[in-house]
Amino acid sequence: MFTYFPENYMWSSTVVMSLMAGGQLGEMHRWLSALRSAEGNMEAWDGAWVGMATQQEELAAADLNAGHRLSAGARYARAAAYRLLGERQMPPGSDKLARYKAALDTFDAASLHAPFPIERVEVASPDGSLPGYLIPARSSEPAPTVIFYSGLDVTKELLFLFIREEFIRRGISVLAIDTPGVGAPLRLRGVPSRPDYEVPTAAIIDFLETRADVDSSRIGILGISLGGYYAPRAAAFEPRIKACVAWGGVWDYGALWTRRWETQTKNISVGFFQLKWIMGTATMEEALQRVQQYKLDGVMQRITQPLLILHGAHDLAISADDARKAYEAASSADKQLRIFSEAEGGAEHVQADEPDAARQLIADWFARRLRARTALD
Structure with missing residues (x-):
């Protein structure tokens, strides 16, 4: 990096x-x-x-x-x-x-002043309103749509800036949304994260099903960093999700944070305060106990949708071994693990060192699985 x-x-x-x-x-x-x-x-x-x-x-x-x-x-x-x-x-x-x-x-x-429409939306959920930005595909027909989830509190605005027009260029709408434990719900209303991310996901899909410009039979989900837990968890328990991408593999997030805390590692992207804030606990000990629920063993085995996991070979935040474990456990017949090497670039956490190849791969992969019509079709 x-x-x-x-x-x-x-x-x-x-x-x-x-x-x-x-x-x-x-x-x-x-x-x-x-x-x-x-x-x-x-x-x-x-x-x-x-x-x-x-x-x-x-x-x-x-x-x-x-x-x-x-x-x-x-x-x-x-x-x-x-x-x-x-x-x-x-x-x-x-x-x-x-x-x-x-x-x-x-x-x-x-x-x-953006060069394409960005629609602000509010989604009713059991955790209160979830604010998001819907960037609609340039299509006269109902379009496939990808729900984009944050990691350890990257906001919906940053999600949009990470992906920009890559989906809409391929005929896919994208919903970048703040969910429990991130962005506005956390900062403005104190809503912590929750391990059962199929709950907010169900509410978001209910919302998408009300829109005439969304083809609700072609909904995908993408999660970055800790979103590599949220998105597979949602897909495992929500059959209306038709394709899933983990932009960063996760296996046992609780064990990961226990190791980080015990070693006081410096290879984290935010301070230790972030975990207890996002978990909604008063102490780090309580946060470490609550985060033990965030594991994918027993969850990945339920996934049958097409699945893509991307990881960096030199990811210092989460080991590539976690991505391999998640991939091996998944029951999807159509599954792919893409580990970026140092020689080609993108070897760091969520390919942040050279992100474009990952962005393009994710958008192309969804376009094929969700049968999107591109601007060139």
């Missing part, structure tokens, strides 16, 4: 994730270079990411004044990514909520 901060995996992974979301290295370097030789300081970190976002917002406003709407939209999108990724490292109780709300405002500006 490109280690912008040679001694800080956590901060370096944020830089790489920013590039994955469309960030520009030069823009980030102007604000982060002073932190490379300093000890980890959250105040300086926050100031740098707010500064780089604010600069892009000001330049976007100038673009709008000059009549350059698409250029402004691109700058607002990068600024939203900078705000969200800077905020992601901040623990609750700081300025985290204010930073998150500012990022939502910036993303609203980006979506207003």
